[in-house]
Amino acid sequence: MHVYLDNAATTKVLPEVIEAMIPYYTEFYGNPSSFHSFARDAHKGLDDARRTVAKCLNAANPAEIYFTGGGSEGDNMILRGVAQAYRKKGNHIITSKIEHHAILHTAPRDPAYAQRTRG
Numbered sequence: 762m763h764v765y766l767d768n769a770a771t772t773k774v775l776p777e778v779i780e781a782m783i784p785y786y787t788e789f790y791g792n793p794s795s796f797h798s799f800a801r802d803a804h805k806g807l808d809d810a811r812r813t814v815a816k817c818l819n820a821a822n823p824a825e826i827y828f829t830g831g832g833s834e835g836d837n838m839i840l841r842g843v844a845q846a847y848r849k850k851g852n853h854i855i856t857s858k859i860e861h862h863a864i865l866h867t868a869p870r871d872p873a874y875a876q877r878t879r880g
């Protein structure tokens with residue numbers, strides 16, 4: 762018997778999720794950022810999903826919910842965004858040795874900020 766212990770990285774998708782996604786793989790697969798009719802249908806699906814996630818998380822506004830293509834993109838967006846937002850309070854990012862490479866490789870590449878590593 763195999764036991765999968767890396768569910769934080771990837772995980773089995775519930776059958777209900779697969780069923781809910783089928784229309785977006787087969788019919789509404791347009792780029793939601795475009796203007797054609799395929800895009801409008803996909804955009805509506807994305808808006809519906811954003812409202813559902815916002816409700817689950819008790820977010821005040823669905824516009825607070827951002828979907829990213831993966832973990833690295835999310836790490837980059839938050840790390841750079843928070844550093845930029847707080848740049849007047851300090852120009853350094855503290856990481857630890859156990860951070861994912863998406864964090865460790867982003868922090869020192871942002872030329873506006875120095876990195877101090879504590880491990």
Ligand SMILES: Cc1ncc(COP(=O)(O)O)c(C=O)c1O
Nearest residue numbers: 769770831832833834836861863
């Ligand atoms: C904290 C963290 N960042 C980034 C990633 C990488 O995610 P992706 O391959 O979707 O970019 C992972 C994957 O396990 C992660 O745990």
